[in-house]
Amino acid sequence: xxxxxxxxxxxxxxxxxxxxxxxxxxxxxxxxxxxxxxxxxxxxxxxxxxxxxxxxxxxxxxxxxxxxxxxxxxxxxxxxxxxxxxxxxxxxxxxxxxxxxxxxxxxxxxxxxxxxxxxxxxxxxxxxxxxxxxxxxxxxxxxxxxxxxxxxxxxxxxxxxxxxxxxxxxxxxxxxxxxxxxxxxxxxxxxxxxxxxxxxxxxxxxx
Amino acid sequence: xxxxxxxxxxxxxxxxxxxxxxxxxxxxxxxxxxxxxxxxxxxxxxxxxxxxxxxxxxxxxxxxxxxxxxxxxxxxxxx
Numbered sequence: 001x002x003x004x005x006x007x008x009x010x011x012x013x014x015x016x017x018x019x020x021x022x023x024x025x026x027x028x029x030x031x032x033x034x035x036x037x038x039x040x041x042x043x044x045x046x047x048x049x050x051x052x053x054x055x056x057x058x059x060x061x062x063x064x065x066x067x068x069x070x071x072x073x074x075x076x077x078x079x080x081x082x083x084x085x086x087x088x089x090x091x092x093x094x095x096x097x098x099x100x101x102x103x104x105x106x107x108x109x110x111x112x113x114x115x116x117x118x119x120x121x122x123x124x125x126x127x128x129x130x131x132x133x134x135x136x137x138x139x140x141x142x143x144x145x146x147x148x149x150x151x152x153x154x155x156x157x158x159x160x161x162x163x164x165x166x167x168x169x170x171x172x173x174x175x176x177x178x179x180x181x182x183x184x185x186x187x188x189x190x191x192x193x194x195x196x197x198x199x200x201x202x203x204x205x206x207x
Numbered sequence: 208x209x210x211x212x213x214x215x216x217x218x219x220x221x222x223x224x225x226x227x228x229x230x231x232x233x234x235x236x237x238x239x240x241x242x243x244x245x246x247x248x249x250x251x252x253x254x255x256x257x258x259x260x261x262x263x264x265x266x267x268x269x270x271x272x273x274x275x276x277x278x279x280x281x282x283x284x285x286x
Contacts, residue, residue, distance in 0.1 A: 002266050076242045126240050130247025143243035146254035146268045153276055163273035164266070171278045178280075 003059075003078035004121050004143075005165035005192070006152065007172050008051045010185035012159035015040055015050040019151035019160050023054075026122070026150040027139025033103040035119040036151055041185065049185045052151070052160045054119035055080065055101035056191055063093035063102060077143065078165070079121040084137050087115045121162070122149040 015038050023029060023036045036054035057080045064072040064080065071086035072093075093116060094102040105114040124141030127134035134141060142150060152162030161168045169188060176183045183189075244266070246259025253259070257268035274281050 001262070002269055073239060075240050081240060123243060124240075128248070129241050129243070129245065130250040141243075141247050144241075144245065144247035145250055145252050146246075146257045146265065146272070147252075148269065148272055148276065155277075158277050158279060161273075161277050163277065164269055167270055167273045168277075171273070171280075174278075174280060 001076050001078075002164035003166075004057060004123075004163065005078070005168055006054065006056060006121075006149075006160065006162045007168055007188060007191055008053070008186055009159045009161065009172060009175060009182065010049040010051050011175075011179070011182040012157045013038065013050040013052060014157055014159070016156060018154055018156055019052045022150040022154035023119070026142075027120075029117070029139070030105050033105050033117050035101075035103060035117065051186045052155075053099055053101075054151070055097075055121070056099055057119075057121055059192070062096040062098070066092045066096040068092060073126070075123060077121075077123065079123045079143070081120055081123060081125055081138075082116065082118070083126050084115045084117075085126075089115050091116075122147070 017038050020034065020036050020038060024034075027035070029035055036052060038050050038052050040048055040050040042048045057078060059078070061072065061074075061080045063082075064074070067082075068090060069086050069088055071083045072080060073083070074080055089104060091102075091104065094100070094104065101118045103117045105117060120138050120141075122140060122142035124130075124134040124144065125138035127137065129141050129144035140150075142148065147153070149162045152160045161171055172183075172188065176187075242262070244260065244262040244264070247253060248259075254268065254272075256271065257264040259265075276282075
């Protein structure tokens with residue numbers, strides 16, 4: 001089964017915020033909640049780089065590990081989703097997430113901190129796929145329609161790639177090897193961690 | 208007398224072992240959701256390139272859509 005992943009090509013992202021707008025429009029995301037946003041490193045300095053960040057649907061997701069009510073789950077496609085009917089809006093996931101993905105609407109069930117909202121990889125939630133209930137709580141379920149996330153499909157420069165991890169990694173690798181650079185700022189290792197060879201811990205050296 | 212002691216002893220052993228039958232304390236049940244390849248029933252926006260309910264067809268659709276939509280080396284037909 002496919003393992004869905006995002007990767008952003010920092011050499012291509014032009015900070016247009018098209019992905020942010022696409023996400024907002026596709027899922028009617030409320031004001032103040034940003035499931036996706038563009039982060040610029042060294043803004044204003046020549047050579048600045050931008051990356052589009054949202055939930056990375058981690059294989060070993062820290063949000064899942066810390067949730068006290070166990071509202072997170074992983075789909076067969078490797079997408080990390082959550083059940084808003086179970087969420088208590090405690091915010092632990094927000095502290096645990098290294099990408100700042102969990103968002104909390106300022107109005108809702110719990111007043112100032114509502115039920116958590118985050119990128120669903122356009123895969124909806126636990127309700128029936130394509131149902132009105134799913135659409136109201138989580139937005140469109142594009143994966144069940146045979147489509148990919150709106151942000152990646154809308155990206156004008158194709159900086160943001162989204163899809164099966166093997167395919168996406170292959171596309172990104174081809175780009176990097178063709179232009180001989182471009183994985184320094186935000187590569188696969190930065191996004192998902194590098195494999196530890198043999199599990200050996202490097203020895204500490206004294207200076 | 209011996210029979211009574213045996214009965215009392217058996218009851219004591221059963222009482223001591225009763226804690227072994229404690230129910231597992233698992234926090235919640237993970238919902239796995241409906242797999243995406245099952246499709247969105249009745250959605251007029253479903254792409255026509257695959258068959259709902261067929262996992263292989265859905266995976267192929269994802270692969271084709273990623274390559275044709277996001278890999279410009281494929282879209283432009285060369286490098």
